Amino acid sequence: MNKIGIIGGSALYEMKGMKILEKKKVSTPFGEPSDELVFGELGDKGVVFLPRHGRAHSISPSEINFRANIYALKVIGVDRVISVSAVGSLKEEIRPSDVLLVDQFVDRTNQGRPTTFFGDGIVAHVSMADPVCGELRQSILDNSRGTGAKxxxxxxxxNMEGPAFSTRAESALYRSWGMDVIGMTNMQEARLAREAGMCYATIAMITDYDCWRTGKDAESVTIEMIIRTVAKNIDTAKKILSATIKHMPQKRSCVCGRALENAIFTPKEHVPQTTLDRLRPIIDGFI
Incomplete structure (x- = not known):
């Protein structure tokens, strides 16, 4: 079985029963990942952790090298990625300390972040109609029961740009669109994981109500508020991850691994050799 990748805070790998094996720096053609990869075992499952913002939380959302992060996980044998992310709620019934399993994304970044492995002489168009792996999301849902989490x-x-939080007008606009939660990182990860043939799912940990509430409840999001709630949420996240990893099927039965079938538009003979070499771990078998 391939390894399971976890992208989130460094506290996540302090799970009961988790055996840490090694920490390894992995370089990629797209630059350096956010930090060293932490390799571990939970039961009979291999797990790899990557702190999205670095161990010291020193990398801003707009500065994250998403391509390097996903590529590094791909080349060391990860085929399923679970993201654990702090998010704001845009709906009253989705409360701080709740958990939400994302099934759709809307991108409101400024498009300055590289969000594809392709280009430089090769064109590919993967389907993002369903950006989250349904099989992986269902596995997380099934194993979250019994953890006590809502x-x-x-x-x-x-997915907003950041790093500043929303204005009240923006928050109200996103609510009018029917959005449920707001964050700064996961859309890019989902796109790149799809191109790399990896399953991707998000465990969204609700920390606040952004800034849309009015009247006596008109408290707007602050870093202090997020840190306070994250501290409460971390045990819940670890319980969900632990149960999910332990009960993960040995093999995938979804279609994520075939995302590049019929997606690459450029004939191989027209792709520069340097591009072919750089993308070999991703495009082998599809071009």
Missing amino acids: VHERGIYL
């Missing part, structure tokens, strides 16, 4: 089965993640 889990919302699905929802739309609005």
Whole structure:
């Protein structure tokens, strides 16, 4: 079985029963990942952790090298990626300390972040109609029962640019669109994981109500608020991850691994050799 990748805070790998094997720096053609990869075992499952913002949380959302992060996980044998992310809620019924399993994304970044492995002489168009692996999301949902967490089965993640939080007008606009939660990182990861043939799912940990509330409840999101709630949420996240990893099927039965079938438009003979070499771990068998 291939390894399971976890992208989130460094505290996540302090799970009961988790055996840490090694930490390894992995370089990629797209630059350096956010930090060293932490290799571990939970039962009979291999797990690899990557702190999205670095161990010291020193990398801003707009500065994350998403391509290097996903590529590094791909080349060391990860085929399923679970993201654990702090998000703001855009709906009253989705409360701080709740958990939401994202099933859709809307991208509101400024498009300055590289969000594809392709280009430089090769064109590919993968389907993002369903950006989250349904099989992986269902596995997380099934294994979250019994953890005591209030889990919302699905929802739309609005990916804003950041690093500043929303204005009240923006928050109200996103609510009018029907968005459920707001964050700064997961859309890019989902796109790149799809291109790399990896399953991707998000465990969204609700920390706040952004800034859309009015009247006596008109408290707006602050870093202090997020840190306080994350501290409460971390045990819940570890319980969900532990149960999910332990019960993960040995083999995938989804279609994520075949995302590049019929997606690459450029004939191989027209692709520069340097591009072919750089993308070999991703495109082998599809071009």
